[in-house]
Amino acid sequence: MVHDDIANAISQKNAPIAIRLLLGGNPPRPRLGRGTENDLWDFKADCPSQLHDERTENAWAHIAADVLAFHNNRGGLLIFGLDDSHNFVGATRILDSKKFNDRIRRYVGDTLWVDYYREYIQPDQKYLGVALIPPRGPSVARFKASAPSIGGKRHFERGGSSLREHDSTMILSPNAADRFARDQAAPVYGEKYSVDEPFFRVLAPEYLHFLERPDIGNRIEKSLRDPRISVTSLIGVGGMGKTALATWAANRAYASGDFSFIVSTTAKDRELSASGILGLSAPLTSFEDLLDQICDVLGFPEEKENSTQARESVIRSVISESNGLLFVDNLETIDDKRLISFLDDLPLGVRALVTSRRNSVRTAARPIDIPALTDKELVGFVRLLATEQAFKHAAAMSDAQAVEFGRAWDGIPLALRWALSRTKSVAELVQQASISTGQRLHGDQLLEFSFRRVFERLTPAERAVLETLAILEQPLPTEAVVAGAGVADDRALDAVEELVDDGLAQRVFDSDRNDFCFTILPITRAFVRHDFQKHPGASRAAQRRLSSWFEATDIENEEQRLLVREVRAGKNSDDTALVDLAIAAERRGDYDGAEKLYQQARARNPRSWRAARVSAEFYRHCRRDHLQALALYEVAGSNAPKQGSERAVIYREWGILLRDSGRPDAVSSAEEKLLVSHEENPSDPIARHALATCYDRRGAYRLVIELLEPVRETSNSKTREKSLPLLLKAYQKANEPIKEAELRRALSTR
Known part of the structure; x- marks a missing residue:
């Protein structure tokens, strides 16, 4: 161990x-x-x-x-x-x-x-x-x-x-x-935010493949733009794809610049501890979590220290008539009437996008019922699933078989995915469809039936792993899963991979641990916890094993046990409070006070990429000290998460600073950093444009064209304004007269 x-x-x-x-x-x-x-x-x-x-x-x-x-x-x-x-x-x-x-x-x-x-x-x-x-x-x-x-x-x-x-x-x-x-190569779910920058925090998609549903998508976007509607509520049975559609809509809203700010939160963010697991302090309620998210995104974290009532009052005054969007996922799991009241009485100009199994918000709300997949969508969804290794046998299904199979499972995407798992041939899939039809179940009952069929066919090791993942809501590292399952290491690891392939578990990346962890969907967790009631002894045993692992009871030396406990909990020196205070001082114009607080934060945790990044931005914009900013970005980059939006932003800003540094190797050094950022987040228009300027400086006009052509039709006006003139120059230099003429005409008509 x-x-x-x-x-x-x-x-x-x-x-x-x-x-x-x-x-x-x-x-x-x-x-x-x-x-x-x-x-x-x-x-x-x-x-x-x-x-x-x-x-x-x-x-x-x-x-x-x-x-x-x-x-x-x-x-x-x-x-x-x-x-x-x-x-x-x-x-x-x-x-x-x-x-x-x-x-x-x-x-x-x-x-x-x-x-x-x-x-x-x-x-x-x-x-x-x-x-x-x-x-x-x-x-x-x-x-x-x-x-x-x-x-x-x-x-x-x-x-x-x-x-x-x-x-x-x-x-x-x-x-x-x-x-x-x-x-x-393996599919990776779970990057928490696709956008995390001042005034915008947007949940990242949790799906490998997204099936376009134009009719539903148009209704959602039309509702979000309707001045008469405050809350757009996506409702429907579990597993219908409400979160996927809402996440798609929120990311589209960000790309099109429809809102002045976007704040996202989900009930899955709540970090609950089971009895006997870790001595964690009680988590904040979801309403308070939403208020804190708004404080963080809009840039006044000092307000988080105030009472809930004071925070709400300040937030209402700040966001009133602001044309902002609040995205709340899995609303039905939040047992907090204050949150419902807040959404029922949103400040003028603010809109909300929520997902829920039932319509909880009543005032100025438009419920949009997410229907089952149509026959055409069923065929498309089966074809998408067939691209995954675990479901490749589904590629042999004809369109008619795909429709028959999908209708048997009520056109519920999650039920289809579960039904496909543990099968090896089209014959098995057709047989499953007939069994499902014979049950005459619909909606949530059919979804649970689909889950039960998979759950009952799990090996003991797979069931033990799934039960371990259901104990806590936060993702668990591999070692914790193995310890909680109570089976041999190799069997537990094989079981985890099988569950991920079957869609019962998800692999997520934890930037604090800087490693991959595992979790399950809330609906899967609900089904598994219901099964706990039938076998309370097994549930308590798994909790005890998990608790013992987190408490490091297997380590005899007391000094080492304390160290190991800290590592297993994924905790490093916490500089968050100092960084928040520094940001607040910076906003007040107290630059000397902010500088001291940033220095204290870095001293408390010298390897904190967060403290290094915000300190670098302070020296860059407030002190105009680009040399110090570059030095701090080197610290942030060397300690950044291995992947994800945080890494993308760090390398993007590091690259932009290097590009404009005047160093002899400025362009080549900047290009290397910006490539990392672009690979991590290809949809980021800022990194794309910055990388294109590096290519332009060294005369690589074909690379400029390759990079910027995809943004010609973007709905983001700022991206077009910055990128299209550079693309026009690249067309000229690369001797592309037809494309140059087309772009000139397009620019003249805008």
């Missing part, structure tokens, strides 16, 4: 805890049972020198291979200063994070940052060097350059990769790296 705890500490970039769990004493030695090199750590007597001769360069290439190997696994530690017998001999060459990364950057790129620590410094200045390598995100990392040729051989080739297997670094050729990347 300690092996997993060290992995968690590495994933959270919590080097002090990782080092203390691995090493003890002074001079240091590996703790009992941790002296064997493995897939998480490697011992070396010394680090390479800073010379630039062939031999030294080759030594650094080998270090780069180890770094990439750990990065492609679960992250790891390179320990310098221990000999082959694990005795402390001390590293002699003085390094820091910058020097270490400067030597490996050409091989691993600029987006992988390794933190280097000098620990246990002796009187003769020998020390223990610790390089903490973070784990990768969903993409396999590759070598950016080939290793030096020594005797006609290279340790690795550009485009290849490396993997850590047990105590060895395995080198992959470019072709082998391609195969490995394909094998590792």
